[in-house]
Amino acid sequence: MDELLPRLPFADWIDTGVDWLVDTFGTVLDGFAEVLEGIVEGSVDLLNLVPSILLAFIFALIAGVISTRKIAFFSLIGLLFIDYLGYWYPMLQMLTLVLTSVIFALVIGIPIGILSSQKAGVRKVVNPILDLMQTMPAFVYLIPAIFFFNIGVVPGVVASVIFAMPPTIRLTMLGIQQVPKDLIEATEAFGATTWQRLFKTQIPLAKPTIMAGVNQSIMLSLSMVVIASMVGAPGLGEEVYRSVTQLKTGVGVETGLSIVIVAIILDRITQYAGNRKKKLGGNTL
Amino acid sequence: MSEEYINKKIIVKGATKIFGKSSGRAIQMLNEGKTKGEILKATGATVGVKQVSFDVNEGEIFVIMGLSGSGKSTLVRLLNRLIDPTMGQILLDGKDIVQMNKEQLRDVRRKKIGMVFQNFALFPHKTIVENTEYGLEIQGVSKKERNEKAIESLRLVGLAGYEDQYPKQLSGGMQQRVGLARALANNPDILLMDEAFSALDPLIRKDMQNELLQLHHDMKKTIIFITHDLDEALRIGDRIALMKDGEIVQIGSPEEILMSPSNEYVERFVEDVDLSKVLTAGHIMKKADTVKVDRGPRVALRLMQQLGISSIYVVDNANRLLGAVTAQDTVEAIESEKSLSDVIISDLPMVSPDTVLTELFDVVSTASIPVAVINEEQKLQGIIIRGALIGALSGDNKFINTDGTMDSTEQPITEVV
Numbered sequence: 001m002d003e004l005l006p007r008l009p010f011a012d013w014i015d016t017g018v019d020w021l022v023d024t025f026g027t028v029l030d031g032f033a034e035v036l037e038g039i040v041e042g043s044v045d046l047l048n049l050v051p052s053i054l055l056a057f058i059f060a061l062i063a064g065v066i067s068t069r070k071i072a073f074f075s076l077i078g079l080l081f082i083d084y085l086g087y088w089y090p091m092l093q094m095l096t097l098v099l100t101s102v103i104f105a106l107v108i109g110i111p112i113g114i115l116s117s118q119k120a121g122v123r124k125v126v127n128p129i130l131d132l133m134q135t136m137p138a139f140v141y142l143i144p145a146i147f148f149f150n151i152g153v154v155p156g157v158v159a160s161v162i163f164a165m166p167p168t169i170r171l172t173m174l175g176i177q178q179v180p181k182d183l184i185e186a187t188e189a190f191g192a193t194t195w196q197r198l199f200k201t202q203i204p205l206a207k208p209t210i211m212a213g214v215n216q217s218i219m220l221s222l223s224m225v226v227i228a229s230m231v232g233a234p235g236l237g238e239e240v241y242r243s244v245t246q247l248k249t250g251v252g253v254e255t256g257l258s259i260v261i262v263a264i265i266l267d268r269i270t271q272y273a274g275n276r277k278k279k280l281g282g283n284t285l
Numbered sequence: 286m287s288e289e290y291i292n293k294k295i296i297v298k299g300a301t302k303i304f305g306k307s308s309g310r311a312i313q314m315l316n317e318g319k320t321k322g323e324i325l326k327a328t329g330a331t332v333g334v335k336q337v338s339f340d341v342n343e344g345e346i347f348v349i350m351g352l353s354g355s356g357k358s359t360l361v362r363l364l365n366r367l368i369d370p371t372m373g374q375i376l377l378d379g380k381d382i383v384q385m386n387k388e389q390l391r392d393v394r395r396k397k398i399g400m401v402f403q404n405f406a407l408f409p410h411k412t413i414v415e416n417t418e419y420g421l422e423i424q425g426v427s428k429k430e431r432n433e434k435a436i437e438s439l440r441l442v443g444l445a446g447y448e449d450q451y452p453k454q455l456s457g458g459m460q461q462r463v464g465l466a467r468a469l470a471n472n473p474d475i476l477l478m479d480e481a482f483s484a485l486d487p488l489i490r491k492d493m494q495n496e497l498l499q500l501h502h503d504m505k506k507t508i509i510f511i512t513h514d515l516d517e518a519l520r521i522g523d524r525i526a527l528m529k530d531g532e533i534v535q536i537g538s539p540e541e542i543l544m545s546p547s548n549e550y551v552e553r554f555v556e557d558v559d560l561s562k563v564l565t566a567g568h569i570m571k572k573a574d575t576v577k578v579d580r581g582p583r584v585a586l587r588l589m590q591q592l593g594i595s596s597i598y599v600v601d602n603a604n605r606l607l608g609a610v611t612a613q614d615t616v617e618a619i620e621s622e623k624s625l626s627d628v629i630i631s632d633l634p635m636v637s638p639d640t641v642l643t644e645l646f647d648v649v650s651t652a653s654i655p656v657a658v659i660n661e662e663q664k665l666q667g668i669i670i671r672g673a674l675i676g677a678l679s680g681d682n683k684f685i686n687t688d689g690t691m692d693s694t695e696q697p698i699t700e701v702v
């Protein structure tokens with residue numbers, strides 16, 4: 001069949017583009033990859049120096065300080081259970097990967113969210129990109145990640161940063177825009193600068209919404225760990241992936257359960273941190 | 286009053302605000318004298334405020350009143366440029382804020398103008414004292430100093446002791462006090478209040494009006510007060526501007542608005558006013574027939590006979606009210622060679638000139654002789670006759686003194702001998 005329109009070689013163009021990027025920024029990217037890998041692996045090693053039971057207590061203590069005793073208690077039991085199952089080290093690897101990704105996602109995402117909340121122009125660019133990112137299947141992010149960073153922990157982190165970022169951007173933007181108009185008017189009537197309006201009023205009031213975004217980003221990053229293991233990111237995800245490919249149902253359930261425990265702990269702590277203010281009558285949003 | 290130099294705090298000249306895109310065409314149509322409706326139809330642009338000019342004297346309470354959508358909020362926001370005017374000049378202390386750059390404008394907002402909002406607009410994440418400190422905080426005033434000023438400001442509005450609560454924990458009336466305290470803490474010359482009391486229930490509202498009047502009396506701020514409630518406007522306004530479709534249709538004292546509405550619109554607005562709550566004893570009092578106490582009973586009797594009345598008020602030489610005497614008692618006094626002060630009835634019904642009619646009913650209906658109106662110095666101002674009270678309530682203007690006092694040429698002293 002003769003085609004009326006010539007088929008445009010989109011795939012070729014993208015490949016060429018990526019190749020050009022790799023050629024041009026290769027050294028920079030390599031340097032970045034090395035630093036990132038150093039940070040992640042260094043952190044894992046450092047954490048692993050601490051005896052697992054002691055570390056479980058420390059984590060529980062942190063949970064208790066941020067949130068409630070109940071959540072702290074659950075964290076302790078959950079972590080000790082993972083240790084008992086023998087997945088302590090992969091759990092540390094996963095946790096480090098997740099937290100590193102989330103920190104990057106927040107460091108990049110929150111400023112983008114703030115900026116887009118202020119400028120309609122930025123919003124017009126950012127919104128469609130976010131729509132695209134959120135409809136894209138997760139493992140698509142792995143492909144460019146591999147191109148730029150080969151395999152291992154770095155493409156895993158990069159893919160999960162990209163995957164986890166949209167909710168943080170969106171909810172930061174939303175939270176700031178949701179601040180009631182009369183409060184904004186009050187800041188202006190009293191002669192506040194843009195900066196003062198943002199940091200003394202909008203961001204503090206948007207905090208619960210921003211925290212909901214952070215919570216979602218953490219959850220997305222966790223959901224990425226299994227996928228990231230396909231490009232060689234180590235951790236609990238890798239164990240799940242292996243058990244699936246080797247049809248080891250028992251191991252699959254154990255490792256899956258461990259991921260769920262970590263997910264619940266992180267979820268509860270961040271949810272609590274986001275809602276805490278409400279009790280003081282501190283928020284209307 | 287007229288020779289006293291009055292400082293114009295705010296002068297607005299031809300201020301116009303058009304919302305929407307095709308403001309160029311809208312301006313053109315405006316100059317052609319087209320109405321708000323015609324302009325909206327033709328261009329899609331809304332005329333918020335239309336070529337408004339007025340000025341506000343230093344220290345006065347200037348009320349802007351009008352129905353919903355008449356442009357009150359837009360107009361008041363032009364005064365601190367929360368909304369930029371499309372055209373016109375707005376002079377604060379002689380300086381045109383429309384020409385100011387961002388920094389100058391910010392400085393005016395920080396130092397010169399305070400604002401109080403309809404729905405309070407308190408920051409929910411800040412305590413009451415932190416809310417009150419807000420204006421000073423963004424000016425970079427030290428923690429200690431702004432805290433002192435905020436606490437003082439809260440004390441002024443009667444909220445001492447609530448410093449560490451959050452807005453949510455306070456009632457509506459208290460929240461608006463915080464709104465007021467926040468505006469006062471900066472010590473601005475001008476206060477803008479956009480329907481500041483409209484969200485409050487009627488009793489609290491009245492308290493707030495009284496307190497505002499008290500604060501105004503003590504602090505002498507220039508206040509621009511927006512309301513859609515005529516009763517409120519009449520209660521607190523030194524002058525009232527009535528708006529319709531973005532234009533000011535009449536400016537005047539409460540009495541002027543009430544007694545001589547300049548057109549049908551104002552008349553309709555004013556029609557529903559409960560006159561009994563607005564009119565005061567001063568509005569309906571008539572001049573009193575009096576006799577000085579040292580003239581003696583014979584003069585008093587003669588006066589009563591001449592005037593055809595059965596009792597007369599007795600005053601001292603400074604026109605202070607001493608009481609009244611009846612014709613019958615006076616005859617007895619003459620027969621038994623007594624003086625007027627021996628037969629005087631000093632236990633008289635008395636009211637002050639600003640007593641509203643609702644409060645007059647009881648006094649007037651139980652009194653056997655006309656009720657005396659006296660000022661703070663006990664001087665007799667006039668009397669209330671039952672017929673005048675009823676006549677005024679029925680809206681008959683001939684029973685009403687337009688300026689709330691009687692003309693000075695009509696001094697209530699009758700010395701016919």
Ligand SMILES: Nc1ncnc2c1ncn2[C@@H]1O[C@H](COP(=O)(O)OP(=O)(O)OP(=O)(O)O)[C@@H](O)[C@H]1O
Pocket residue numbers: 304305331332333351352353354355356357358359360513
């Ligand atoms: N931001 C805006 N964009 C477009 N039109 C506006 C805007 N703000 C006000 N208007 C229009 O301008 C006119 C005056 O509105 P404004 O809010 O000043 O009235 P108001 O007298 O304060 O009414 P209310 O008593 O309801 O508060 C209305 O027709 C309104 O629809």
Ligand SMILES: [Mg+2]
Pocket residue numbers: 357358359480
């Ligand atoms: Mg309004």
